[in-house]
Amino acid sequence: MGRLLLFAMLGVIGYLLVRRLLQSGAPTLKHPVPPPEQTIETVRCTTCGVHVPRREALYANGQFYCDQHRPSGSTAER
Numbered sequence: 001m002g003r004l005l006l007f008a009m010l011g012v013i014g015y016l017l018v019r020r021l022l023q024s025g026a027p028t029l030k031h032p033v034p035p036p037e038q039t040i041e042t043v044r045c046t047t048c049g050v051h052v053p054r055r056e057a058l059y060a061n062g063q064f065y066c067d068q069h070r071p072s073g074s075t076a077e078r
């Protein structure tokens, strides 16, 4: 009887070990997580309301403008 119990325990332990190995090994087989998409910050043109990437927008008088509505006479800086 004692021997039967021993085999039963070995079976359970072996089962748990195999299950743990399968679970820990599974994530490495998965596809790598893709990098998060690069979000491009956009700003709204004060004149026409179109959204342009911030680095392409013109900032003048505390407001953003697209290329077409660059305020004349002011010192627009990128």
Ligand SMILES: [Zn+2]
Pocket (backbone or CB within 6 Å): 045, 046, 047, 048, 049, 050, 065, 066, 067, 068, 069
């Ligand atoms: Zn505009």
